[in-house]
Amino acid sequence: MAKEVKTNAMRILEKNKVPYELLTYECDEFIDGLHTAALTGAPVEASFKTLVAQGKSRAYYVFVLPIAEEVDLKKAAKAAGEKSMEMIHVKDITPITGYVRGGCTAIGMKKQFPVFLQECAQNFDQIYVSGGKIGATIKLAPQDFVKVTRAEYADFT
Numbered sequence: 001m002a003k004e005v006k007t008n009a010m011r012i013l014e015k016n017k018v019p020y021e022l023l024t025y026e027c028d029e030f031i032d033g034l035h036t037a038a039l040t041g042a043p044v045e046a047s048f049k050t051l052v053a054q055g056k057s058r059a060y061y062v063f064v065l066p067i068a069e070e071v072d073l074k075k076a077a078k079a080a081g082e083k084s085m086e087m088i089h090v091k092d093i094t095p096i097t098g099y100v101r102g103g104c105t106a107i108g109m110k111k112q113f114p115v116f117l118q119e120c121a122q123n124f125d126q127i128y129v130s131g132g133k134i135g136a137t138i139k140l141a142p143q144d145f146v147k148v149t150r151a152e153y154a155d156f157t
Contacts, residue, residue, distance in 0.1 A: 007132025008108035016148050020140040027135050030102035033067030040137050042128040044068060050104045050130060052097060055082030060096060062106045065118040069157040079116050079154035103133040106149045115151035
């Protein structure tokens with residue numbers, strides 16, 4: 001049997017002794033979070049997507065929010081202390097984060113960017129986030145996610 005290839009996110013969780021569960025699914029290309037949740041059986045309301053935005057200062061910020069919701073850029077800018085905020089272009093995801101679209105997670109990006117986790121995550125014992133590659137989802141406690149990513153809870157949807 002082929003050895004499971006660990007992503008940077010998985011290595012960081014293990015190094016920090018953070019318990020997590022890996023859910024895998026068959027997929028060769030980008031699919032949205034709703035389809036990913038359906039494939040893994042993860043509850044939609046506890047499944048989160050990772051989006052990257054750039055503030056007016058040119059700094060990058062990571063927003064982790066429920067898969068069925070959208071970022072309110074005004075609220076996101078306020079949370080980050082920026083005058084304005086815009087989403088990065090899809091083609092820039094890999095150069096900025098080191099991850100591919102559909103496999104992007106706030107855990108173990110190329111650089112440590114400020115991370116904001118939608119405050120509703122506190123309502124769950126476990127949340128589901130990308131595992132760092134297409135076909136991998138990580139289930140972990142929101143407080144552990146906050147610990148390893150140095151995230152702040154905020155309302156930006």
